[in-house]
Amino acid sequence: MTLTLVGPADGAALGTVPETTPEEVAAHARDAQAVFDSGVWSGLPPRDRAAALLRLADLMDRDAETLAMLDCEDAGKPITECRENDVPGAVETIRWFAEALDKTYGRVSTTSRDVLAFTEREPYGVVAAILPWNYPLAMAAWKIGPALAAGNCLLVKPADATPRSVQHVAALAREAGIPDGVLRVLTGTGPITGAALAADPVVGAISVTGSARTGRAVLAAAAASNLKRVSLELGGKSPQIVLDDGLAFGDRLVDGLVEAAFLTSGQNCTAGSRVLVHASIHDEVVSRLVAAARALRVGHPADPATRLGPVIHDAAADRILAAVRDAVAAGAVLATGRGEADVHAGGRYLEPTVLVDVPADAAILRTEVFGPVVTVQRFTTRDEAVALANDVDHGLAASVWTTRLDDALAVARGVHAGVVSVGAYSEGDLTVPFGGWKESGFGGVEKSLAAFEQRTRVKTVWVQLGPR
Numbered sequence: 170m171t172l173t174l175v176g177p178a179d180g181a182a183l184g185t186v187p188e189t190t191p192e193e194v195a196a197h198a199r200d201a202q203a204v205f206d207s208g209v210w211s212g213l214p215p216r217d218r219a220a221a222l223l224r225l226a227d228l229m230d231r232d233a234e235t236l237a238m239l240d241c242e243d244a245g246k247p248i249t250e251c252r253e254n255d256v257p258g259a260v261e262t263i264r265w266f267a268e269a270l271d272k273t274y275g276r277v278s279t280t281s282r283d284v285l286a287f288t289e290r291e292p293y294g295v296v297a298a299i300l301p302w303n304y305p306l307a308m309a310a311w312k313i314g315p316a317l318a319a320g321n322c323l324l325v326k327p328a329d330a331t332p333r334s335v336q337h338v339a340a341l342a343r344e345a346g347i348p349d350g351v352l353r354v355l356t357g358t359g360p361i362t363g364a365a366l367a368a369d370p371v372v373g374a375i376s377v378t379g380s381a382r383t384g385r386a387v388l389a390a391a392a393a394s395n396l397k398r399v400s401l402e403l404g405g406k407s408p409q410i411v412l413d414d415g416l417a418f419g420d421r422l423v424d425g426l427v428e429a430a431f432l433t434s435g436q437n438c439t440a441g442s443r444v445l446v447h448a449s450i451h452d453e454v455v456s457r458l459v460a461a462a463r464a465l466r467v468g469h470p471a472d473p474a475t476r477l478g479p480v481i482h483d484a485a486a487d488r489i490l491a492a493v494r495d496a497v498a499a500g501a502v503l504a505t506g507r508g509e510a511d512v513h514a515g516g517r518y519l520e521p522t523v524l525v526d527v528p529a530d531a532a533i534l535r536t537e538v539f540g541p542v543v544t545v546q547r548f549t550t551r552d553e554a555v556a557l558a559n560d561v562d563h564g565l566a567a568s569v570w571t572t573r574l575d576d577a578l579a580v581a582r583g584v585h586a587g588v589v590s591v592g593a594y595s596e597g598d599l600t601v602p603f604g605g606w607k608e609s610g611f612g613g614v615e616k617s618l619a620a621f622e623q624r625t626r627v628k629t630v631w632v633q634l635g636p637r
């Protein structure tokens with residue numbers, strides 16, 4: 170079977186890719202294990218592995234425009250976002266892990282003098298990654314960097330709709346001299362190809378970025394197969410908490426709220442889709458947010474001036490608009506956005522939408538909308554803000570907007586989320602771990618040396634010394 174790729178911008182046919190069958194997945198996993206066992210990659214001196222990965226990063230840099238266009242076409246992401254965020258971020262990710270790989274150390278334990286005991290981290294052998302469609306290249310880099318740096322062979326399943334940038338990286342990996350079979354891209358759908366990877370007995374660890382539904386399915390498949398290690402990066406419902414002095418940030422506040430809410434048309438795991446604002450500045454923040462949202466240009470993703478492209482497909486547009494309709498029916502007020510999609514040549518384009526006066530029990534306050542929709546709620550005390558922030562099943566990210574350090578830290582420590590930024594909407598750079606809590610995942614499983622740990626396992630060596 171083949172999958173037909175359809176561009177979200179205008180319904181253009183972008184080609185086809187094969188659906189990798191369960192039998193083919195099993196064969197790839199076995200072959201990858203043989204490549205691992207041969208030592209052509211895992212046995213290389215670390216400096217040589219680093220050099221190959223650095224060459225890959227350079228080649229991605231060389232082909233930056235191609236990679237940006239592929240994500241723009243496949244995912245409908247604005248080309249400016251692809252050029253300025255996703256591609257440079259992916260290059261940087263591969264470089265960071267290449268540079269880090271020979272700067273990790275094992276440990277010698279404190280034992281009695283007749284023993285030498287040490288621990289080191291070893292690669293699993295074959296590991297897998299399942300990717301979402303919204304950051305095809307960036308998420309691929311988060312998985313490829315640490316997996317290959319640690320010496321594993323990696324099987325990557327891109328999202329059904331967005332395989333082409335990842336396929337291009339695999340071609341560049343060959344050009345960089347990374348041996349054949351170390352990085353394999355297995356295209357296909359979740360229930361067929363993804364499910365086969367999750368259940369494969371050779372795959373030692375699997376890292377998933379996607380929805381909670383997929384996370385549950387992969388956990389169940391891992392439990393029923395070889396108890397492979399599972400790392401989950403799932404959805405979010407992240408709060409942007411603006412305390413009573415939040416306006417002191419000036420434009421930075423509104424820019425942050427807008428970026429949080431509308432980056433990639435809100436189809437972003439860390440989307441700051443809930444603004445929680447102190448009652449004393451609620452109306453002012455709403456008016457600035459609405460003005461900034463209305464100024465965002467919605468249009469064809471290949472236009473460099475576009476800030477919001479189309480949503481990924483018709484079903485997504487219908488889901489997002491239904492969530493807005495339900496919120497309005499429950500009593501919420503549309504401060505901006507019409508609650509309708511504009512259809513251009515087959516693509517569905519939604520305006521930035523701000524909902525205010527949302528009733529406390531409205532479903533939209535707890536459901537990931539995954540579209541350009543933000544709700545605004547008011548609070549009067551810091552504790553109330555934290556309680557509202559935590560009143561969801563997700564716990565991916567949060568932002569706190571206050572200039573008072575004690576309040577910022579109290580909120581940061583009180584919020585149940587894996588990543589909290591203060592005075593910014595940010596996921597941090599590669600030096601800090603990334604990951605969500607609660608139904609957003611397992612916390613701190615991507616980026617930084619934490620990502621190495623997900624793709625390696627501890628070996629303890631206990632050497633009894635003394636007379637034979």
Ligand code: NAD
Binds near residue numbers: 300328359
């Ligand atoms: P999705 O769960 O529908 O798909 C993600 C991937 O899982 C795809 O490759 C899909 O084919 C695969 N998949 C689906 N069912 C599967 C199964 N039964 N077994 C194995 N694989 C399966 O999610 P999506 O629509 O591509 O992405 C949107 C979701 O991803 C949102 O919830 C978003 O918040 C989340 N996301 C999270 C992060 C993060 O870092 N936390 C980043 C980006 C996206």
